[in-house]
Amino acid sequence: MSGCKKTETIHDTTINNIHDSTFIKDSIGDLINGLVAYYNFNGGSLKDSSNFGNEIIFSNAVKAPDRFGNPDNAYAFNGVNNYMRVANDGSLNPDNISFFVIVKVNGFSGANCHINNILGKGTPDDINGYYSMRVQDSFPCGPLVDSTHEFFYGSFGDNIPQGATTGASTDTIPLQKGQWYTITFTYDGQTAKIYRETTLISSQQKPGINLTDNANDLFIGRHESDVFPYWFNGVIDEIRIYNRALPIQTIRLLNNLNN
Secondary structure (H helix, E strand, O other): OOOOOOOOOEOOOOOOOOOOHHHHHHHHHHHHOOEEEEEOOHHHOOOOOOOOOOOEEEEOOEEEOOOOOOOOOEEEEEOOOOOEEEOOOHHHOOOOEEEEEEEEEOOOOOOOOOOEEEEEEOOOOOOOOEEEEEEEOOOOOOOOOOOOOOEEEEEEEOOOOOOOOEEEEOOOOOOOOOOEEEEEEEEOOOEEEEEEOOEEEEEEEOOOOOOOOOOOOEEEOOOOOOOOOOOOEEEEEEEEEEOOOOOHHHHHHHHOEOO
């Protein structure tokens, strides 16, 4: 049915009593704890479903079917000029962080520094208060695009000098075009981790990374820089940003949602 609303239902065959009200209440509480921005794009909505009101204030992306085939429950980005923007807010400058994204990559950038930003805050990269989730290859500013070794990469922290942030990537498992992925990146003040679905792919221990508040807006589908815009080519079904590092049990809950 056109405009079918996605419903948030927890599915996990390892739970014997899924209808237990205490479990459901605790699970919902866990999923909203620390949630500062949540874009599920249900019915083409650009609203923030967290309690912080971080609405998308600009979008020229195109409504698209979500990972279940429901029309208008996701947004497509063409890798050329489609993006979204969220106004800066103090809640978007957290001390610790998690990104949870459900995306499908349709193409890889061939531009100079061939990176594809899913989301990011702060520009250029060497700025305080910087974080991003992107797709890139092993040598993103090399002369050629290596489309056989593209991977997801998350980073967080003050990035002066460049490289001071912490980060983690899925570079051991190259991603495939046209396939849906659920990716989670976390940093808890000690260690950055990245998960593909519920599997921890890699981690980097780097204690004491700071995030100094900046005034930059949050961009989705591109980097804020006009020199290196890093356009994303694909479909985004869902984005969640937390001000805490999600534990594995919460990541499992998110991956088991039918929403």
